[in-house]
Amino acid sequence: MVPVSYYLILSGILFSCGVIGFLIKRNIITIFICIELMLNGVNLSFVAFAAQWQHLSGQVFVFFVMVVAAAEATVGLAIIIAVFRTRETLNVDHVNLLKL
């Protein structure tokens, strides 16, 4: 059996990739994908612990996260389309209307 630490390390690598991508990428779509990456990194650790402790709540949490992620993806993509229609760009650095 693969020890849980392997899963956790992979989960950490996935999450870190997500964070780094989120911070350095300018394209909104990429950033969006990075968010999914972070969520899935966390999901992986949930599942790993659920298997380790033979406990269902970890699995249930993952379903919740996936549902929320789906909803978020829907809304997020809609926003991205709206932003693109008005600004004709997907560069986040140009989406700065809230700036002082």
Place this chain on the structure above:
Amino acid sequence: MTPSLHLWLIPILPLIGAAINGFFGRRLSRQTVSAVALTFCGAAFLMGLYVAARFSSLELPHAEYLGHWIRSGNFMVNFEFYLDQLTLVMLLVVTGVGFLIHIYSVGYMWEEGGFYRFFSYLNLFMFFMLTLVLAGNYLQMFIGWEGVGLASYLLIGFWFTKDSAASAGKKAFIVNRIGDFGFLIALFLLIKHFGSLNFSQVFSSIAQQPAETAGIGLLTSIGLLLMVGAAGKSAQIPLYVWLPDAMEGPTPVSALIHAATMVTAGVYMVARSHVIFEHAPNALTVVAIIGTLTALFAATIGIAQTDIKKVLAYSTVSQLGYMFMACGVAAYSAGIFHLMTHAFFKGLLFLAAGSVIHAVGGEQDMRKMGGLRQYIPWTFMTMTAATFAIAGFPPFAGFFSKDEILARAYEANPAYWFIGVTTAFITSFYMFRLWFMTFFGDYRGREAAQHGHPAHGHGHGGHGDPHESPTIMLVPLMILAVLSVIGGWVGIGGRFEHFLSPVFGEGATAVATEALSRSTEITLMVISVAAAVLGFYLAYVLYLKRPELPQKIADSLGGLYQAVVNKYYVDEIYADLFVKPLVDGSTRILWHGVDQGVIDAAINDTADGARHVSDSARQMQSGNVRSYAGWVAVGGAVIIAYMIWMGVR
């Protein structure tokens, strides 16, 4: 218990008149406004006469209780009215002279703007003055006291668009505040030590105490503080400076408030508080000294004034000094007697002066009058009566009251008497100076008018020959002239004094008749008449026979004359001594120092500090989405690091 006379109606009636004219007067015609004012003021006078008619059937002092006002522990103040012989005299003088002046004002103010406002204020004044006179306790008296001050302020500043009038009003109000402060402290002391402000209660508990002969004890302090109040209201040294400036008001106001009634409130108050002063001889001495000095001081200033109303104003200050001198030698009834005759002749002098001013189209400078006798004979005759009365010629009213005061002053201390007689001589001189300059010689107004001097008029129209005033103004003049002639006769044989003796104690009458032998009394009388005649003669020589002399004398006196013309520079001294330090101190310390330096600075610095902090904090809110994400990531990392660190521990 005597039946109720509804004394409360007396002050309330003018208040109703004031309210009607004040609220609706703008829409009413002049006829209606004057009818309202005269009706309510006249009704108060009729009530006064009714009270006088019922007076002998009353059980005195007669008090009427209306209701509670303040109840705090054992301390109680009621709304109550108080009637005794002293009140009756004041009541009749105030309502009687007040009513006559109301009538006169209808004629005098007819052409003026703000007609309704004037009568509303005038009625309001009557309300407060009657409250003051009829009050049954000190607090109620104080309402009236403050109220007449307010009415005086409003009426001095009646022509409020004129800068000098507005500032004269303020000056009167502020100087009066100084006196009122003393009065108020005296009331606090009375509450603290006697637990009451009711006249009869306070006086009966004071009467049981021994007199304070040495040092400044409680009663002496109360007496002195009351005198401070009286000096403010009645224009005595050192607070007299407001009264001459108060002449900026319309002339009927000067007659009513600043000669006949309000300024005598201080004398009334001292006489009313005679029990306190009798138990504080030192305070009484101060009253006498202040009165005597004021009488002389103001009279000397009066000599050199050229404004007809200013002469009368200083004369009023001087005559008020006589009244305080009388009170100060415990001759209260003589003081009140002089108060009454003074109300007649000084009210008349002002009204007649108003008639003169009216006749010459608003001119007040006596140097531009002269020879008016033939143009305005009625005014001339009434003014003559008043002038002889104030100068103290027998059998005019002023002779009796002044003689009474001088006789009593002689008993107390011949020094008072001597200054009093000197003042009588000066009074006679400057009054006849006014009389000769105004009514005799040639009319000097015409060339002044041709030289393009715009008649400083309030719409009287300064054109053509001087003209006599309308009947409505002459009738009050004549009535007051009659009173100025015969008003003193009530004092013959000590009748007036006898009438007031229940108030001031039997002792006063007894002392007066015993102490002075018949021959001394007659000698004193002859001397004071001689002083009056001498004043008359001097004025006759200087201002009628040889009109070039006064200028020569003035030139030879040099600095002294300048000092007198400039009223001894008292206003300037006060400005340097009190006003300037106050203004400078307020500007430098309170305005620039405290207000700008501390309060404003604290608020501005707080705001600046907040802005600096937020300036740096707002760098986080760059509007850049990725930097927000970075902050979130950093935050998350910090929390995780913290949790790991805590977990390790």
